[in-house]
Amino acid sequence: MIIFFIPKNPPLTETTTLEQNATPSSTTSAPADVKSVSSVDVAGTPKSSSNVGEIITTIKAAGYEVQIDRLGRIAKFYLEEAKYKDDKGERFQLIDASQSLLPLEIRFSDKAINEDAFVMSYSADKDKIDVSENGSSVVLTQTLSNVVVTKTITFFPSGKYDLHVKLSTPKEYFLSPGVRPSIAVDSYTFHGALIKKSDGSIKTIADGDAKNDDHFANAKIVAGADKYYTTFFYELGKGLESVVSVGQNKNPLLFVKGEEDFKLSGYIGPKEHVKLKAISPELTDVIEYGFFTFISKPLFALLAFLHGIFGNWGWAIVAMTITVRLVLYPLTYKGMVSMNKLKELAPKVKELQKKYADDKQKLNTHMMELYKKNGANPMGGCLPIVLQIPVFFAVYRVLQNAIELKGAPWIFWVQDLAIKDPYFILPVAMGITMFLHQRITPTTFTDPMQEKIMKFLPLIFTFFFVTFPAGLTLYWFTNNVASIVQQFYVNKLFAKKHEEQKVEK
Known part of the structure; x- marks a missing residue:
């Protein structure tokens, strides 16, 4: 096995003479001819000298500029495209000579x-x-x-x-x-x-x-x-x-x-x-993309495909969100139906809670019988939502990491989907739609404090999304709108079912 270590950068003095380099403190063997390296030996940063940053060659391409210093390293790397400029119109510099370790x-x-x-x-x-x-x-x-x-x-x-x-x-x-x-x-x-x-x-x-x-x-x-x-x-x-x-x-x-x-x-x-x-x-x-990369990659492929159709990343996000909602609709529908059934049974559940307040075992037994008799599943509303969480989180990761959204406009007031909405229209719209969806969604809260906290969620989310990229907020807003449409549809079905039951009676 070959033994080696990575020495630190020799510190350069103002006269470009060298200080003594420290000897590595410890070494241990590792597989494949690779030996453990002391972090002290590689973390040192050289002091600047009068000519250490001297540029010996400059490489220019349509999209970038590279400057190589006298030590054969890439000392500077600039991006030339218009979208890679700051508020002052200056080019982004990905590599800076002041960094402790330079490419090459x-x-x-x-x-x-x-x-x-x-x-x-x-x-x-x-x-x-x-x-x-x-x-x-x-x-x-x-x-x-x-x-x-x-x-x-x-x-x-x-x-x-x-x-x-x-x-x-x-x-x-x-x-x-x-x-x-x-x-x-x-x-x-x-x-x-x-x-x-x-x-x-x-x-x-x-x-x-x-x-x-x-x-x-x-x-x-x-x-x-x-x-x-x-x-x-x-x-x-x-x-x-x-x-x-x-x-x-x-x-x-x-x-x-x-x-x-x-x-x-x-x-x-x-x-x-x-x-x-x-x-x-x-x-x-x-x-x-993190833990949900296996979901995020296909979602980005879908987003890129839709961008090819619409020619606009904003409308591609809208189309992707709707597509995901349609794919997940069977799960969403089951969850909404279950929540409506539980809402119908809520008065009877409260009666049982009062009747068996001192006997938890009997209460649980009678509640299970009630749910079974009426075809309701107390987990039916939660499970579909839990199964959708990985997908929604994967979408979040895609939109947070997609540099394609940088400098990409949507409609007239959103000119860059990678930064926050400058007029906060999308965060406010997201909060309003979240509130509306909450109002029309059946709930089965038994704890008044929990119910109050849930009512404040739209406001909390609005402030939370104020600093989020417009593309991500657009996704959440579109998702809320789709949820409202689906909830209206399910509520209408239940209302129709109730009317039919009344007529039969």
Whole structure:
């Protein structure tokens, strides 16, 4: 078994001299030639120096701009499309030179070589590149005391790049795809490290949750991601020997073990489904939906299909919501029928509760007989709702993570479905429809306090949804409207049934 460790970035002084690097504190063996790495050794951030951020080459494509610094790293990555600009009209910068770990950064296991690598500059065969349709390459060369490092990077319009690292003599080293972008980070969505393992399963390590060094043999994808954006390496054939170490604030740091002649591919950019799928369908796994991914993926496929029909993401959300409601209608109908039956029996239930207030066993026995005699199921109203919860939560995850909604208009006052409704029309409409649905829905509350709390739910939800993306609020509003229509229909059926029973009597 080969033993190795990942050294930290040598701290650079203002005169670009190097401070002594600490020796790794501990090591333990791990499978597949991967040895445990001390988190202290990889969490260090180099001090800035006068020329550490010097840019040696700039790559421009229609959708992005890349700047590579003198240490052969991607120091800056800008998105050029109009929707990826802030309120001041400035481009989103996914990679920042101030980050502790940059894409394409190499760290050698040999301390002397590693220190040398953070002093000696790379040279580039071109200082400016315009990315062509078939890709454009730049060759970076770094001459160290006893090894020459050559990086050949081919950039493509999609944001994909191919990397070929070649050493003049074999040396053990690690390569990083960098830390995750920090453009879209919130408490509702995942941000951290994502690994697609050799068996195809997904492992996620959220920021703040990295506890121990994790090792993955033959990993297919090694990614850092926030809500909408990502930077990752991938090798879908033989895979990558990968290490996820513990950085500052227990954030995960990503590395892959390099070879003397090493090839892999990478991507930096938005987690757009169409773009990632065009590179490889497997890369869409970087779009993380959580526990209900198996439901969320088909739902997004449905949403994308409907967008192809309507040409508008807002109307696609409306159509998807209605479609889901129709598919779940049998379950919804059963639940509504059961609730109506329970409402009819509520007076008799109260009589039994008064009669057997001191004998719970008899009360339960007589209640079960009452339900059985009238074909009512006390769980009939809850079970269908419980079965629908995973679907609704999956829809929520899809709409929270779909970058396709960014900059996508719906109707005249909603010009961006990925941000809150600027006039709060949708949250208010959602609250009103929730209140109306509550008013026409049969209830069987026996606790007055519980009934009062339920009456305040529409108001609570309205305030809750004020800051939610307009696309998500649109879904909930449409869902409420569909629920009202269905409840009216079921109520009408019961009213008709009562009239028929009266006529028979």
